[in-house]
Amino acid sequence: MHLKINFKGIRFRLFILGVAPALLLVISLTYYFIEHQFHYLEQSLNERGRTISKQLAVASIYGVFSANKPMLQELSNDLLKEKDVVFVSIKNTQGESLALASHILRTETGNIRIFDSPVKIQLLQQSAADMDLSLFDFAEKDAEKKIGSVEIGLGLDNIKRAQQRFLLNSLTIISACFIFATLFALRLGKVISSPIINLTEVADDLANGNMDARAKKTGTTEIATLCDSFNAMAIGLQQTQNYLLQQVDNAVKELTLAMQTLEEKNQSLEKTTQLAVSQNETKSQFLAHISHEIRTPMNGIIGFIDLLTQSELTPRQLEQALLIKTSASNLLTIVNEILDFSSIETGNFKTETITFNIRECIENSITSILPRSDKIQIIIDIAPQTPTLINSDPIRIRQVITNLVGNACKYTKQGHIIIRCTFTRQSRLFISVSDTGIGIAEEVIKDLFHPFLQISEYAVDNELGTGLGLTISKNIIERLKGRIDVRSRLGEGSVFWFDIPVNAALEPPRKKADTLVTLVDPFRLRRKALIKQLNYLGYRNRCFNTIEDYQASMETRQDIILYAAPEHINSDDDYHVELARIRPYTKGASVIFITHQLLNSGTIESLALPCRSGFLQQLIENTTTLSAPVPAEAADNAQAIPQQTFPIFIADDNEINRLLLKSQLEKRSDDITLAEDGKQALSLLQQNKYGLILLDLQMPYYNGLELLEKIKQSNCINHNTPVIAITAHAQSHQRKKLIDAGFDECLIKPVLLEQLDEVLNVWQPIKNNNVNKQSPVHAYIEQMLEKTMHNKDLANVLFNKLFSELPEQIDVIKQALEQTDWTSAKDVTHKLHGSVGFCGFKDLQNAAHRLETHLSDGEIEAALSSFATLQRQIDHFIGLEQAILQNL
Known part of the structure; x- marks a missing residue:
């Protein structure tokens, strides 16, 4: 059994307090008395030695004076019998020993202490008859004379034995005192600490749930009182625990009943939730469907109004047509906001990150907005430190800016609206929209970004909108990890601002103009x-x-x-x-x-x-x-005239949409084929070759995706023809999904003339004014021969060099654009431009020139479009390699 000592416990501390002071006092007193006794023995020995030596010196005066050795020897032998005397020696002034007695050889130790005294005589005033002074040699003036010396040796054995006995007695006393103090401390600790330790153990038992634990009785009045109080407290705790256990039992019974009721309600709630989810999905499907149904006729309305405004109209008719177009655009905005809000609710609202020109994004957003009053001036103020190219979501940023500026126009009757943009040191894009409108009341600001809230009924022309624009904007900025807020004073104007983290992309250096x-x-x-x-x-x-x-x-x-x-x-x-x-x-x-x-x-x-x-x-x-x-x-x-014989195929089950697209494309082509459903479209596409195909996604028999899959099969005559998807679904991720599925581009209804022109500029072949109407093969050969002075060998070498280098250069430009390395893309484009320009290929030279110009000016969106055109023309040129070399 091992005794575990708790050095921090009360028992150990009481033991230390009981033993340490007593032991310290005993040791101190013992040391003092030992030191005093040892000093006393030493002093006594020295005093005795000096006394004996002086007495012997006095007793030896006559013997030394008369040189009576027998008398001196007898005196020495008698003195040797004294206690501690082990050595006696008497000498005259010449150092001659007159008497010697010693016990040194018989002692147990050789430790002795020597004491010496001079033997002196005094001159008395007496007659010469009484004493013969001739025997002594001293001057008459001397009062005393040393005639010899005595030495006494005292042994140290007895004093050492006395010291040992005293030391042993002292240690015995110390031990006895220590034992007594220890026993006393143990007893004291037991009397005081045991009840306290017992209280601690009982407290631990109570803490561990043993409510029957009680403190033991003790004889000490104070501790006994403490134990009684502690036991009373334990009894109270036990009663409280019993009461609580009873309450818990009652609560468990009630909880069991409540759980059963809750389970029944939960099952009912689950059914209700499933019904709500089903209804929510139905609502989302309904919104998507109604969006498609609304956007389809809106496509015809806006498209034909767009065509109408470009025709010859009277000022009154033009004004009315523009009002119709504005109303249709407002209706389309409302539909888009409702769809975006539905996407936010269902969690399908997404953002993407690409590299784009932020200046173009802001300017394109603002220039498409007309103020409600001629007295309003819209100003775009972009700080010089703002980078041209950034990485973020341009579609969503444009949507937020459009919402904020649209609201500012809605509630501003006169003054100005300023759109400011800057780039902070924390790599955040900061954009604010300030207006001099009616302002916002302070009590309204806190609820401003809640859905369906209208801040005022005093909008210009009383057009309040849906109240979803700010809610959608807030969700967009939060998904871009940014912040949006507003500051306003009623009657003075408002400032809406947002900032988002962005990364600045490498941009090409801009040229300085001398103008x-x-x-x-x-x-x-x-x-x-x-x-x-x-x-x-x-x-x-x-x-x-x-x-x-x-x-x-x-x-x-x-x-x-x-x-x-x-x-x-x-x-x-x-x-x-x-x-x-x-x-x-x-x-x-x-x-x-x-x-x-x-x-x-x-x-x-x-x-x-x-x-x-x-x-x-x-x-x-x-x-x-x-x-x-x-x-x-x-x-x-x-610079280029499109080929009027460029065949275009349009498939849409809505007659108005078909006629609208045909009307919009008639100026670009006189060979347009229409199909009213997927079955008819597939039949025509398998029989005829087209230069461009536009497919509606939702058609009877075969939808757009099913038609695309059949068109792209290698045995189809149009498997290399560009295919453009046309859809009324307005979600931003729709375009990416369709392009990933195999479409070359996606247009969202309503399709405007600008969008069609942009697409056709990429995919429609271009014919230069200076080139005669002949096959591309003979055109390239004639242009090359003209540059080489009709040296066919040199032309053959240059053609082979172009067929080898151009695909590599296109790949390098493509990779540089994907990595946003605009400088490298511009350098390689410049080399390609020089190569095709030297050979006289005007169409390739013009396409390369446009790409190089857009890269130099930092117009990234235009550069990407120009690169698509250049790549398509280069691919077309490479495809003519065999025919060119055979006809050269």
């Missing part, structure tokens, strides 16, 4: 924003408040003046009058009026703000070359 642009605008906010846009485009610029300030400047160079006309000028005639007024101040520079909308007159150049940077650049370039302002898209289209 000097002078901005004359008294409106400071608009002036600052436009200066930033000019800096981004690389133009030298300066600004003035008035035309008079510009005229007073010392600048002699005049290129272009962007002039903000006074607000009272509205008609073309007013602009002509104003132009004539400021001509003396312009120093011969070209003047472009800053307006709210483009002017109808062809003699006045105008810039409607806000505008896209690409349009502004094209307008300035056209003005500097004294040509009419032509948009970049029109310039590209002017």
Whole structure:
């Protein structure tokens, strides 16, 4: 049995407190008495030795004086009998031993202590007859004379034995005291600690659930009182536990009954939940179906109105047509918002991350929005540090900006709306929309992002919308891991802002232009924003408040003046009058009026703000070359004439949609085939070759995906023909799914003319004006022979080099675009441009030139579209390799 000692327990501490002080006191006193006794024995021995030596010296005076050795020897022998005396020696002044007695050889130890004393005589005044002084040699002046010496040796054995006996007695006393103190401490610890330890053990038992544990009785009054109180507490705890156990039993019985009831309710709730889920799925299906059903007729309405607005109409008819188009667009916006909100509820709302041009995204979003009042100025202010290319979701960002700016237009009657964009140091894109509208009451702001909330009934034209725009915007920003908030003052305006984390992508360097642009605008906010846009485009610029300030400047160079006309000028005639007024101040520079909308007159150049940077650049370039302002898209289209015999196939079960698509495409092709269902479409596609196929996804017999699967089979005549999907489903992930399924592109209804033109610019073959109407093989051969002075051997070498290098260069450009390495893509495109330009292939040269230009200007979306065109033309050229080499 091992005794476990708890060095932190009360028993050990009581033991230490009982033993340590007593033991310390005994040791201290014992040490003091031992030290005192040892000193006393030593002092006694020394005193005795000195006394005996002095007495012997006095007793030996006569014997030494008379040289009576027998007497001295007898004296020495008698002295040797004294206790502790072991050695006696008497000598004269010459050192001659007169007597010697010793016990040194018979002692047990050789330890002795020597004491010596001189033997002296005193001269007395007596007659010479009494004493013969001639025997001594000393001067008469001396009062005393040393005539010898005695030595006494005392043994140390007895004193050491006395010290040992005293030390042994002291240790015995210390041991006895220690034993007594230990026994006393143990007893004290038992008396005091045992009840306390017992209380601790009882407390542990109570804590472990043993409510029958009780403290033992003790004789100590205070501890006994403590034990009684503790036992009373234990009894109370036991009673409380019994009561609680009884309550628990009752609660368990009630809980069991409640669980049974809850289980029944849970089963009922589960059935209700399943019904709710089923109803929710039915609601989602209904929304998707109703969206499809609404968007299908909306496709016809918006499409035909779009065509109608481009026809010859009276101003009154044009205004009414535009009102119809605006109403249809608003209805389409409401449908889209309801679908987005349904997607959020069902968890199908998704975002994606790609590289895009944020400036193009913002400008395209804003320029498509018209303010509700002519008294509102919309300004786009993009900070210089904002990167051109970022990685995020451009569709969702455009949706948020459109919602915020649309709300600002809805609740602003006059003043301005400013869209600001900047890039923070924390790599976050910050965009704000400020307006000078009616503002928002403080009690409404906290609920502003809740669905179906209308902040005010005083919207311009009383158009309140669905109340879902801000809710959808908040969900988009949160899914992009950003924040959205609002600050507003009632009657002064509002600021909606959001910021999202983005990564800036590598962008190509922008070229600097030598054109000097002078901005004359008294409106400071608009002036600052436009200066930033000019800096981004690389133009030298300066600004003035008035035309008079510009005229007073010392600048002699005049290129272009962007002039903000006074607000009272509205008609073309007013602009002509104003132009004539400021001509003396312009120093011969070209003047472009800053307006709210483009002017109808062809003699006045105008810039409607806000505008896209690409349009502004094209307008300035056209003005500097004294040509009419032509948009970049029109310039590209002017370089090439589409083949009117390009066959297009359209399959849609809705007659209106078929006729609309045909009407929209008639200017691009005179060979358009229509099919009203999947069965008819499959029959035509298996018999005839087409250049482009447009398929509706939902048709009788065969839907769009089933037709695509059959078309792409190798035995089908159209297996290499581009296939475009047309759907009324507006979900953003629909396009990606369809392209992954094998479609080359996806158009969401309603399909606008701009969307069709963009698609056809990619997939429709292009014919150059300078090339005669002959086969592509002979055209390429004639162009090459013209460049090589009809040297067929050299032409053959160059053709083979092109057939080898062009596919590799296309692959390198494609890989660089995928990795957002715009510099490498531009360099390889420049090499390809030089190669096909040297050979005289105008179509390939123009396509390469457009791609290189878009890469240089940082227009990524346009560059990707141009690369698709170039890749398709290169593939077409490579496909002619065998025919070219055979006919060369």
